[in-house]
Amino acid sequence: MSFQASDTRKGDSKLMGQINQALILNLLRNGNGLSRTQIARKIKLSKATVSRVVNGLIEDKIVSVIGEGESKKTGGRHPVILSTNSSGRFVVGVDLGTTNIVVGIANLKGEIIKKIRVPTDCGHSVEKVILQISNLVEEVIKQANIKKNLIEGIGIAEAGIVDSSSGIIKYSPNFNWKNVNITSILEKKTGLRVFADNCTRVMAIGEIWHGKRESVNNIFYVNVGYGIGSALMINGKLHNKHSEFGHIPITSKKILCNCGKYGCLEAVASGNAIERKANQLYNDSKNRWITAKDVAERAEQGDPVAQKIFKEAGYYIGKGLSFVENVFNPDKIIIGGGISAAGKLLLDPIIESYNNFTMAIMKSTTKIELSTIGMDAGIYGAVTMVLNKRIFYTSLL
Incomplete structure (x- = not known):
């Protein structure tokens, strides 16, 4: 810096x-x-x-x-x-997922001192989810025994198209929300300043701060979770436009994506795609739904079917990253999100495919790495977003 x-x-x-x-x-x-x-x-x-x-x-x-x-x-x-002074101010972060909501409170150094994880309200209506968030915010402040006047604000990480300047969720595919002014509603309920942004952009912010990568100027961050998202950092600044890496056409196979198109990267390499493939191939899926975590565990135990599923997902992600490399040539590509917990099962085929599709002169300058903060990237990013906007003003530097 x-x-x-x-x-x-x-x-x-x-x-x-x-x-x-x-x-x-x-x-x-x-x-x-x-x-x-x-x-x-x-x-x-x-x-x-x-x-x-x-x-x-x-x-x-x-x-x-x-x-x-x-x-x-x-x-x-x-x-x-x-x-x-780490205890001089505090911020609250909310990682809003379709399965779970994680709410945490952090000190001025961005250290999470209290965290609550609960299942997201099954109704998924705007009113129910916002009420749930509001109650969890009050609960985490109470459990941390922090005076409310020391709370600088709340940061929300949410999948979908989010206008960070207005705090409006333009479209959330996971909740099927459109034009929800989540920041304004939560500010009225909590009495605190609220900020919101796309979860992958927020995760990238968390990775830069907490992953000790501030010396790296150009980063492409990939969030491989239920879907696939991305964020781009150029010259140390987060690119402020929404991107859809998960919806680049990656295969000619007629596999329908959630977006309504065919052959998207997300349709063949996301956590959702891994689960769908596993439940098609395994006989025991009739008794229960096989999760991506189950597939990773089976692959670790040497199951060839599970290993093939991860190898195929990594192949497509690596191929997609070769496009990114040939266009942007970032210093570093970081793989985060829930599926990145599979570690080398996912990373190795990504790198192999990336190397096969990328020009040698381009790939020699770029490193592909797993996130250093893993599953906590969303919550760390959410608290960092508030710290940056209310205390450290990093956008001004």
Whole structure:
């Protein structure tokens, strides 16, 4: 992350204050404690500006004094060492899935201190799900024993087309919702600021912050879950347009996708596709529905049918990623989502297929890796979204 001073920037004083706060807090977040002088030197702000911003942050309990540094050889006072105050503010994250809702509360460092996972209300009506979210938010705050005035806001990760600027879910295929202003409704119910975005974009944010990948500029993140989604980071910034990697045409086979088209990547390589294939092939599926997790477990135990199912899914994902590579040439491709828990069962055939379809000169610069935060990417991303919008203002850097 490059830090630039804002002493001489023209414009609104509030915006300049937010930029300076962003510079200082993001430096402290990534450091091990710094003095005012060290901060001023690193981000090229005047000591007076740094002191003014820091004093306000200390007063707001966002920054705290953690000790004293060594004084200069010539003597004088010991410099005060500063750090972000992890218990100064808190944020709530909601990972809204069709099967489960996960609600967690995190401190200023983005560490989840309390988490609740419950089945999503079977009705899936807007009213029922929002009431369920509202009740869970109140419950997690209560269980964490946090005063509500210390909560900066709620972040929601939801599959589908989400307008992050307005907080409106334009379309949710999983819930069959259209034009639901989830942020406005939840703000009225909870009295807290609410932010919402597409789950895969949110997961990518969580991966960058919590997966310690902030030094990587260009990332393509793939969410392989019930469906398949993607997010693209260019020059350290999340691309703000909605994309549908899961709906690129990947095969000529007449396999119907949920979108109504045939041969989409999601129709042959998603968690839903893996389950559908398994339940067609296994005789015991008549007694119970075989899940993607079941298939992964069977594959790990050497079941050739299960191994073939995962190999085929990985083949198609790798082929799709070769298109991405040839167009964008990202530094890193990260595979996340629930199905990524299968690990090498999924990753190895992805890499093999990707290598077969990608130009040698292109693939030599890109690494394909599994997510480092796995199943928690959604909840980590949701809390990080709020921290970025309310405290760290990373979009301004």
